[in-house]
Amino acid sequence: MQVLSVQNLVTHYRTQRGFVKAVDGVSFNVDEKEAVGLAGESGCGKTTVALSLLRILPVGGIIKGGHIFFRDTDILKLSEEEVRKKIRWKKISLVFQGAMNALNPVSKVEDQIAEAIMTHEPDVNKADAIERGKKLFELVGIEPSRISNYPHEFSGGMRQRAMLAMALATNPELLIADEPATALDVIVQAQVLKLIKELKEKLGLSLILITHDLSIITETCDSVVIMYAGKIVESGSVAAVYKEQLHPYTQGLVGAFPSILAPKTRMASIPGFPPDLLNPPSGCRFNPRCKYAMDICRKKEPALIDIGKGHRVACYLHKS
Amino acid sequence: MPTPIVKVTDLKKWFPVRLGFFETVFSRKELYVKAIDGINFEINKKEIFGLAGESGSGKTTTGRVVLRLTEPTSGKITFQGNDITNASEDELKKLRRKMQIIFQDPYESINPRMTIFDIIAEPLRVQKLATGTELEEKVYKALESVELVPPDEFVWRFPHELSGGQRQRVATGRALIVNPDFIVADEPVSMLDVSIRAEILNLMFDLMEKHEVTFLYITHDLALARHICNRLAVMYLGKLMEKGPAEKIVFEPLHPYTKALISAVPDPDPSGKRIETVIKGEIPSPVNPPSGCRFHTRCPQYIGNICREKEPELLEVGKEHFVACHLYH
Numbered sequence: 001m002q003v004l005s006v007q008n009l010v011t012h013y014r015t016q017r018g019f020v021k022a023v024d025g026v027s028f029n030v031d032e033k034e035a036v037g038l039a040g041e042s043g044c045g046k047t048t049v050a051l052s053l054l055r056i057l058p059v060g061g062i063i064k065g066g067h068i069f070f071r072d073t074d075i076l077k078l079s080e081e082e083v084r085k086k087i088r089w090k091k092i093s094l095v096f097q098g099a100m101n102a103l104n105p106v107s108k109v110e111d112q113i114a115e116a117i118m119t120h121e122p123d124v125n126k127a128d129a130i131e132r133g134k135k136l137f138e139l140v141g142i143e144p145s146r147i148s149n150y151p152h153e154f155s156g157g158m159r160q161r162a163m164l165a166m167a168l169a170t171n172p173e174l175l176i177a178d179e180p181a182t183a184l185d186v187i188v189q190a191q192v193l194k195l196i197k198e199l200k201e202k203l204g205l206s207l208i209l210i211t212h213d214l215s216i217i218t219e220t221c222d223s224v225v226i227m228y229a230g231k232i233v234e235s236g237s238v239a240a241v242y243k244e245q246l247h248p249y250t251q252g253l254v255g256a257f258p259s260i261l262a263p264k265t266r267m268a269s270i271p272g273f274p275p276d277l278l279n280p281p282s283g284c285r286f287n288p289r290c291k292y293a294m295d296i297c298r299k300k301e302p303a304l305i306d307i308g309k310g311h312r313v314a315c316y317l318h319k320s
Numbered sequence: 321m322p323t324p325i326v327k328v329t330d331l332k333k334w335f336p337v338r339l340g341f342f343e344t345v346f347s348r349k350e351l352y353v354k355a356i357d358g359i360n361f362e363i364n365k366k367e368i369f370g371l372a373g374e375s376g377s378g379k380t381t382t383g384r385v386v387l388r389l390t391e392p393t394s395g396k397i398t399f400q401g402n403d404i405t406n407a408s409e410d411e412l413k414k415l416r417r418k419m420q421i422i423f424q425d426p427y428e429s430i431n432p433r434m435t436i437f438d439i440i441a442e443p444l445r446v447q448k449l450a451t452g453t454e455l456e457e458k459v460y461k462a463l464e465s466v467e468l469v470p471p472d473e474f475v476w477r478f479p480h481e482l483s484g485g486q487r488q489r490v491a492t493g494r495a496l497i498v499n500p501d502f503i504v505a506d507e508p509v510s511m512l513d514v515s516i517r518a519e520i521l522n523l524m525f526d527l528m529e530k531h532e533v534t535f536l537y538i539t540h541d542l543a544l545a546r547h548i549c550n551r552l553a554v555m556y557l558g559k560l561m562e563k564g565p566a567e568k569i570v571f572e573p574l575h576p577y578t579k580a581l582i583s584a585v586p587d588p589d590p591s592g593k594r595i596e597t598v599i600k601g602e603i604p605s606p607v608n609p610p611s612g613c614r615f616h617t618r619c620p621q622y623i624g625n626i627c628r629e630k631e632p633e634l635l636e637v638g639k640e641h642f643v644a645c646h647l648y649h
Contacts, residue, residue, distance in 0.1 A: 041513045155602050185374040186540060190584035190598045212514050215543075215588035238590050256514045257588045260543040260570060266525070267547060269518035273483040 002071075003174055003206045004030040004053070004092075009066035011045075011052045020277045022048040024230040025066070027304070030174065035200060035207040037217030037238070039253070040227035043274055046210045047097065049227075050176045053208075054094055055083050070174075089120045093172040097179045097210075099160035103151040109133075109162055110147040116169045136165035140195060157188040161195065168199070175200070176208045181216060193220055214257050218242055223310075226250050229275050229285040232304055236311035246313040248290050284315070292317060324362035324398075325502055325534050326386060331359050331395035333378075333385050337607060353606050355381040357558035358395070360634065363502070368528060368535040370549030370566065372542055372581070376603050378558040379538045380424075383504040386536065387419055388412055400501070417447055420495035424507040426487035430479050436463075436490055437475040443498050458497060465531075466493040466523060485516035492523065496531070504536045509544070521548050543585050546570045551640075554578045557606055557614040560634055564641035574643040576621045613646065621647060 011023040023045040030036050038046045051057045053068055055075065068075040075087055096102040104112055113136065114129035124132075134144035140161040151159060160180060167175060177196060181189040197220055200207050209221055217224050218238050225235040226249070234247040245251040255268025272289040275281050281288055287297040296316055304314040334352035355378040363369040371379045384390040386397060388404060397405050404415060420443075423429035430439050440459045444450045450458055463471035466489040479487055488508060495503050505524060509517040525548055527533045539545045545552060546566050553563040554577065562575040573579045580599040601618045604610055610617045616627040626646050634644040 041515055157602055185603070186542070186581060186584045187374065187599060188602055190586070191600075193586070194598050213586065215586035218588050218590040219586045242588070242590050252515055254588065256518050258543060258547050259587050259589050260546050260582060260585045261587065262589075264547055264567075267518035267521060267544075269522060270515040271519070273485060273516065274513070 001032040002029050002069075003032050003034075004208075005067075005069040006049070006053070007067040007069070009049065009052060009068065010064040011048050011057065012062055012064050013048075013058075014060045014062060015278070018278050021230050021280060022061075022277060023052065024280075026227070026230075026232055027066075028225050028232065028235060030206050030208060033200075033204055033206055034223065035209060035221040037214075037221035037224040038208055038210045038227065039212065039214055039217055039224060041212055041274055043229075043277070044227045045230040045277075046227055047178055050094060050178055050208070050210055053176065054088050054092055055080070056088070056094075084120075089116065089167075089170045089172060091172055092174045092176065093167040093170070095160075095163050095167045095175070095177040095180055098183060099163045099180075100156055100183060102163055103159060105151050108148055108150055109154070113147070113162075113166050113169060116166050120170045132169065133165065136168055137162075139168070139199070140165045155188075156184055157191060160184060160188075160192050164192075164195065164199070168203070171203075172205070174206045174208070176210065178210045179212070180209070181211070181213070189216075196220065214253055215259075226253065229280055230277055231285055232312070232314065233286065234311075234313045234315075235304075236309070240309065240311045246307070246311070246318050247286075247315045248292055248317075249286050322364035322367070325365045325400055326536070327362040327396075327398045328382075328386060329360055329396040329398075331356055331382070331385060331397065332393045333381055333390065334393045351607055354558045354609060355606060356385065356392075357609070359555070359558070359560050361553055361560065361563060363534055363536055364551075365501075365534055366528060366532050367550040368524070368537050368548055370537045370539060370545040370552040371555060372539055372545050372552060373555035374540060374581075374603050376557075376606065377555045378606070379540075379555050380506055382555070383421070383506050383536060383538050387416075387421055387504055389421070413447070417449070417498045418500050419502045419504070420498065420500040421504040421506065422488070422491050422495050422508050425511050426484055426491050427511065429491055430487060430494070432479050434478075435475065436468075436477050436479070436482075439479070439490060440493050440497055443494060447498060449498065462493040462497040465496060465527075466490070468493065483516075484512050485519060488512060488520050489523070492520070492527075496527065496533075499531070500533065502534045502536070504538070506538045507540070508537075510539075510541070517544070524548065541585075542570070542581055554581065557603065557609050559614055560642075560644065561615065562641075562643045562645075563634065564638070568638070568641050572641075574637065574641070574648055575615075575645045576619050576647075577615045580618075580620070613644070623647060 007027050009023055009026045012019040012021055040046050052063055110130045113133035114126050117129040133147050137144045137147050142161050181192055221238055223237045224241050226233050228249050234250045245254050252270035270289055283298045283300055284302050287293045302314045302316050304312050306312050307318055333356040334354050337351035373379050385392045440462055441455055444455055460471045468474045468489050509520050549566045552566045552569045554561045556577050562578045573582055599618050612628045612630055613632050632644045632646050634642045636642050637648050
């Protein structure tokens, strides 16, 4: 059963120099209780996808086309009011990137969690909201009495847990976690990922995990979507993509994350750097960095094709 | 026997904690952040020595103290056989031709108002090593050796025109231009995009091979460390917990902390292990580190009072494999 279906999403940012094509025709699905990893380098548009799903793009961000179906509702066709009442936080919620800075430093954590609950469920009073916040704290493994603290009294790991509690405050069906583990130490990172996995099981959530670290996705997710310069280059089940990377970019990314237990190797690198999305390269956007680039790659954009069992790739090296 | 190029004995660095006015007047107690609290290691010629640990374990301070960018509280640092613990400013200036540093963040560590040429030429000018055409030649050569080619395209640019990876290459070129024997690389890739990381690390590796440069590589990423380091030391709250050949540390870790660190590293192979054993809690404050073994508050293999009362020494338990844990002594 599909929870979310993103179809041909196009999101651009208006700047003084023109439109930045941050997300340019992205399609993927999330099934019930499925965990999907959205991977790519900084600037590839993965956070923009998340913000588009909740319709909370910053000023200048415009969704230019496509559909986002949550079950049967097209989120892009709803009014702002309807999104706030029906979708945002009620159905889809987001754990923002950079937990260290995502909480308001001048107000107590309890006020912030109560605010999230009361905004989306106006008939709940504050005392009840805080009570619910305490239960959520228990769920994410923080001592409930700490809810009356200020964010600076929390450690990095606790702030990330508090952000998770806030995202779960109104029982969403789909949780988006944007780089939930970056900027945390390895051990705390492992703690947070374990918690996310446990919560997902316990609450029957669907999950979109956004990260640049492929190894986190393989440990947490069922399937993976790899983005490059605003486009999906490859997607499929984690096992299939890890076993056989079809797109040269995916091969490079996997090479950049050596397993700690693998034999000592020289790491593979991808020459060059990601393109400027004001004027992306013609044809395949990866062609200037690709060692297999052919003539057609510079002229015509490859379509994302299914080569079997839901393993999709956008590259001329592969035929369906 | 490999010859050590850097040797550190009983090194300590305590930073005094600034107290408010009333606290200073009414309490005579002085508080210190014990960033480094008695560590010993030696780095051999032509190797990459990795120093790993969580943030707050004191690894960056160690890198700075070894170069005397930060003054040690006590202990001894020798470089190429000479004691440099009390070297004067003049002596240090000469020494810095031989020892250099690459900082963590290439967005902060190079001056945005200087051209790439000036940034890379600065060490030569400061050290009065070259002028005129010789200086120019050296800068071009340095740019080539860090693969910013053709150099003509880069010399007159400013840092904001470069990508993160290119900036880190500039920082590396600046460290290399004086032909140093020893470079401290403080998390040189943690701010870079994944696809560029490998390039910088491979560059470091090649420099070690070609120019016989020795590296102290400071990192929190054990997976990367394992692939580029010859030997590794694991640091926790200002102390070394384990030290030995990188292979040994990764495949036969002895200290419970090392084991925890290694099992916390996510594995990109989906058929591999899953997150199972995760230790609890976060790193305690270095102002009041736990008594005895500093790790005992989080240790899954805590064996009783001895851990709480007696500080374990870093002792050799296998060939060149040292561990500070009561389980093995």
